[in-house]
Amino acid sequence: MSRYTLQGTSGKARRGSFVTRAGVFDTPTFMPVGTRGSVKGVDVERLAELGAQVMLVNTYHLWLRPGHERVKAVGGIHTFTGWKGPILSDSGGYQVFSLKSIRTLTEEGIEFRSHIDGSKQFLSPEGSINVQQTLGVSIAMALDECPASTLDHSAYERSLEMTYRWAKRSLAARTDPEMCLFGITQGGCHRDLRTRAAEQICGLPFDGLAIGGLSVGEPKGAMYETLSSHVDELDRERIHYLMGVGTPEDIIEAVSHGVDIFDCVMPTRSGRFGRVFVDDDPPFFNVKNAKYAEDTGPLDPKCSCVACRTYSRAYINHLFKVGEMLGPQLASIHNLTHYLSFMREIRQSIETGTFDAVYSRIKARWQGLDLHASGNQV
C-alpha cells in the first residue's frame, strides 16, 4: 500500500497527503531546510506556527557534527531538534560531491575529506542509510551520484547505471521498515536518460520518487523542459519530490507537471541577505536598499507573520544596516511564511479547480526574472 494518497487534481497538478510514522503531511508542500538540525534563526515553535509540516536535515552535516550516534544517544533526531513532525534527510551525497577537497569515487562509494578537520571519511549507499536510520528520520534518501552538468552523454549514462546499483544497495541496507526510503532519478537534461532513470527507479519498491540533478546551474528553461516530460514518467501512485527547488516560479511550474514536495535554502538564505519574497509584482525586493529606510509599511501587507504584523520595512532596513541578528531572523521567518502560505494557496487552488489562475499570476510576475543564474541548491 502506498503511503501517498492522491486526493484530487487540477490538470496535472496533484493534491494529496503522505503518511510517515511521525505524522501525515499535505501536498504539495515545501520543507524548510534545517541543515545542521536547525532552520537558521527560527525555533521549532515558530516553525510550526508559520505552517511548516516537514523539516529537512542534511545527513552530511549531522553525521560529522554532532555525529549520528550522539544524536541517537540523546533521543534521536526528533528529540534532538525539537521537531516532532516528519523529518526528511538527504543522503549526504550532494554535499560530498560539492566538496572542493579531494574525493575519490568508486563503485563502492565516495572517499572524501571532512570540511571541518580534513579527516578521511567514506560514504557508501549502506553507510548513508545507516546514518539516516541511526538519526531516526521519517524519510531517508538513497545515495545517488550527482554528476557535473558538463559531463557528456556516455559519462552520464555510466553514472546513471551506478546510481541504479546504489539504489538497490540502499533498499537492501534498510533494516527499519518504518523509515520511508525515496529513490532518486538523475540524467541531467538528457531526455532519454531521464526516461531510463524513471524506469529503473520506479521499478524498485521505494516509498517515494525524487528528481535529482536539476536546479544545479542549468538554464531555467532547460529545467522546465525536463520537468514537462519527466514527471509524467514517474509512477502516479507514489509521491514526487523535486530536490533543492526553488523559486516560487519553479515551484508552481513543477506542481503544474505533478511534483508534490520541494525543499530549498532560498527563503532562509535569501532572507539572511535581505531579499524578501512578497505576494506582489515584482515578487521580491531587497529590504537593505536605501529606499526602504523610511518606508513605514510592512514587508508584505498581505502577510501576517511576526515580521509583517509588528515591524516596518524601515526598521528591518535599520536592523540589516547596523548588523543586528534580528534582521536576518525576521526576513527568514517572513520568507518561510511566504513560501508556506504559497503552498497552502496552491493546495486550495487544486481543491477548487483554480490552479490555472494561480499559475498564470505567478508566471506573469516572474516573467523575465531569474534567480537561477548561480544555482540555488545547497
Added chain:
Amino acid sequence: MSRYTLQGTSGKARRGSFVTRAGVFDTPTFMPVGTRGSVKGVDVERLAELGAQVMLVNTYHLWLRPGHERVKAVGGIHTFTGWKGPILSDSGGYQVFSLKSIRTLTEEGIEFRSHIDGSKQFLSPEGSINVQQTLGVSIAMALDECPASTLDHSAYERSLEMTYRWAKRSLAARTDPEMCLFGITQGGCHRDLRTRAAEQICGLPFDGLAIGGLSVGEPKGAMYETLSSHVDELDRERIHYLMGVGTPEDIIEAVSHGVDIFDCVMPTRSGRFGRVFVDDDPPFFNVKNAKYAEDTGPLDPKCSCVACRTYSRAYINHLFKVGEMLGPQLASIHNLTHYLSFMREIRQSIETGTFDAVYSRIKARWQGLDLHASGNQV
C-alpha cells in the same frame, strides 16, 4: 504628584509601580537592553511573552544610526521598534565617555568622533534631551559626566559640580512634560561625594533618581558598600534606578538597599557566549562546555521558556559548536526569562514578607563567585 507609588516594603526592599505615558510597570524590575532598538536576537512579541515590561535603548547608537529624526519620521521609537510598553533611553554619555577615539570635554558638552564614520559630533545636555525627546521615549536620562574611576577626590568633585549644572540644563531643555526625566548621582565610591550628589539631584524636580558610576570596574565589595549608604540618601517618594547592573547577586543586594530598576546587557551578552543563568547552585554554567554534549536535560528544569520547554543542553551545545544563530538566540531568551522571573519572585517575596529568604538563598549561591572582574556595564 510622583509617578512612583510605593506599595509595600520588606526591610528596605520596596515593592512599587511607576506610571509613564506608555503604561505602568511594576518594581523592582529589570529592563532588557535594546542597544540599537533591538534586544539582540529577540523579537518584541517574545520579549513581552517572557515578562519584560520596560525596554532600554541607547541614545548614542540610535542618534548615529538611523538618526533620531528618521525614527521620528517613521512614527517614533515605539512604532519603530514595535515595543508598545515603556521605553527608557540613556543620555548617550556613557557610550561617548567609553569611546577610545579623541573626545574633548568642556562645560558646554563633549566633542567626539563617531565610531562609525569618524565624523565630528557634539553631545550637550540640551542635545541629549532633544534626541531623546525626538525619539519619543517614555523616560529620558539627564546627561552626566562618567569620570574615570582613577580620578582623585578633587577631580571627582569638579566633575560632580559640572554634572549638577548639566542636570539643571537637562531639566530646562525638556519641552515635552509627558516625557519622564531622571537625574543621575555620581561620586564613585567616595561617600561624601555620593551624599552631596544625592542632595543636589534630589533637590531638582526629576521624575526619578538614578545611581550612575557603579559597576564600572570597581570591586564588588566597594559597590555594595556604596549602595548600603547611598540609596538611603535618595528621596523615598521617587523611583531609584541603578544603571548598568548587573548579576542576580548585584540585583538582590541593590533591592535590599531600596533600588527599584535595573538594566544590564549581561543576560543577552552572556547568552551569546553560551553562559546561562539557572535557578540552582552554582547559579550559572557555560553550555558550550563539552560535558553538556550528551546532556538531555533542559538548560534549567525550573524554567518554562521556549529554550527549556523544547530543547536539551545537548542540542544547544551543538548549536554553539557549529555556529548556528539559534544557539545565541535561545540562550538569550532563556537568560532574559531567568532575570525577569527572578524579578517577579523578588516582587512577590516583598509582598509576602519573605524577601530575606530569597536574599539569603541568592547570596549563598553567589558566595565566592564574581562576574565583575572586567565590569559589566556597556
